[in-house]
Amino acid sequence: MRKLVYLSLGSNLGHREANLRAAIERLAALGEVAAVSSFYETEPVELARQPWFLNCAVALWTEKMPKQFLAALQGIEKAMGRQRTQPKGPRVIDLDILLFGNSVVDTAGLTIPHPALHQRRFVLEPLAEIAPEQRHPVFKHTVRELRDALPAGPAVRKASPSPRKRTSPPRINADEGKG
Ligand code: ADP
Numbered sequence: 031m032r033k034l035v036y037l038s039l040g041s042n043l044g045h046r047e048a049n050l051r052a053a054i055e056r057l058a059a060l061g062e063v064a065a066v067s068s069f070y071e072t073e074p075v076e077l078a079r080q081p082w083f084l085n086c087a088v089a090l091w092t093e094k095m096p097k098q099f100l101a102a103l104q105g106i107e108k109a110m111g112r113q114r115t116q117p118k119g120p121r122v123i124d125l126d127i128l129l130f131g132n133s134v135v136d137t138a139g140l141t142i143p144h145p146a147l148h149q150r151r152f153v154l155e156p157l158a159e160i161a162p163e164q165r166h167p168v169f170k171h172t173v174r175e176l177r178d179a180l181p182a183g184p185a186v187r188k189a190s191p192s193p194r195k196r197t198s199p200p201r202i203n204a205d206e207g208k209g
């Protein structure tokens with residue numbers, strides 16, 4: 031059965047935006063990408079002395095089972111050159127499962143919903159952009175409610191869109207000759 035999975039993507043090494051875009055392209059092999067949030071500049075949380083992250087949230091329809099899906103995510107992380115050196119340290123790409131339909135999973139290698147989902151602004155801010163009414167299957171609150179209940183903490187700011195993503199011509203051309 032097809033399920034809607036919500037993912038958190040993060041990068042703080044190399045060309046962060048290119049890394050997120052490359053990961054999203056690779057995710058298309060696991061199912062149908064339904065939504066991608068804006069990219070957010072986020073202050074590191076667990077290990078403060080490292081570069082800021084670029085984070086986003088992605089919604090994707092998949093036929094895979096949770097464990098199989100996690101293995102596929104880890105395959106993408108590996109293919110993109112992620113090295114597990116320092117726990118919580120800098121990474122080219124981090125792919126975390128936030129929600130998997132309404133499934134609740136609690137095994138040694140996989141916890142769904144993600145155990146820190148409700149505590150992290152760098153996860154909830156992008157997720158609230160694409161799924162504000164989605165309910166947490168354990169806490170029952172919506173993503174928007176969880177986001178609004180967060181205490182002040184490390185900074186999370188929407189990044190300005192990349193020029194390559196422009197959908198209308200630059201204003202400087204549109205206004206040319208209008209004096
Ligand atoms: P981080 O906690 O910073 O994301 P890693 O990406 O290295 O660290 O992941 C550590 C382990 O977390 C993985 O090996 C994986 O088995 C486990 N894990 C448990 N639940 C999840 C989840 N919901 N999404 C992704 N990984 C998970």
Ligand code: MG
Nearest residue numbers: 124125126127
């Ligand atoms: Mg991870």
